[in-house]
Amino acid sequence: MIDLKEYHETEVSYLLAECMWPDNERIFQELNKYKADDSRKLYGRFMNNELIGLIGLIHLSTKEVELKHIAIRTDYRRQGIGRDMINEYIKKNEINKMIAETHEDAVNFYRNIGFEIMSLGEKYPGVERFQCILQG
Template sequence: MLTELPTLTPEAGSLLARAMFPDPERIALTLETYRTDPQRRVFVWAEGGQVLSAAGVHNRDTETEVLHLATRPGEEKRGYARALLHALADHLNAARLVAETDDGAVGFYRRTGFEVTPAPPRGGRARYRVTLRRG
């Protein structure tokens, strides 16, 4: 079940940190923006009272950008992140969900129904812009 968190919980923060560059200072700063920026929102997918996946998003005028998406270790590849993204799009009535990703996750987004286009490389690595259009 999709739930929007009114404030970032330690459990959701820990999940979101899995999707961030592994630098403790940078993670702390990014998590703080989820606590202080009203344009950033955190949603979780939970079943049986257990948070299984989390998404951090940024609302824009015409689209919602997925900034961070992660699933609890050991629960990957069970459809929780996919369910979260589709429920999120429905909940927000978003015309588009967008994200930027890398080679490691682009296949997931493709299988989830996102269109994939190349984005400028970053840090010497290929990047992709993914878009889920609705309506």
């Protein structure tokens, strides 16, 4: 994986829009947070010199992270790329605990790679959210 903090913003913005509410101002704000805050990490996976996936994390401590963003280009989904990126980051950085928050459409992705799932209830009107925890 390659550090994306200084990578071409247009490609990174496109993938961030895949896992966020696609509001240009919010995406710009998130990119700036990754660039300005050393506790935030943004990494990408490339194939054929194209950015096909990214993960964005916040280090809560040296061995605990929050997975803030994960996105895989539509034409590369369901190939294990997201799972591989998570596992590679955990192994390389000796992470003991990874947490994430997601919605119902993505909860099975986390469950299938070993995260424990807990409902947070209806965090936004009509939208149930889930906390996902992976302990190593």
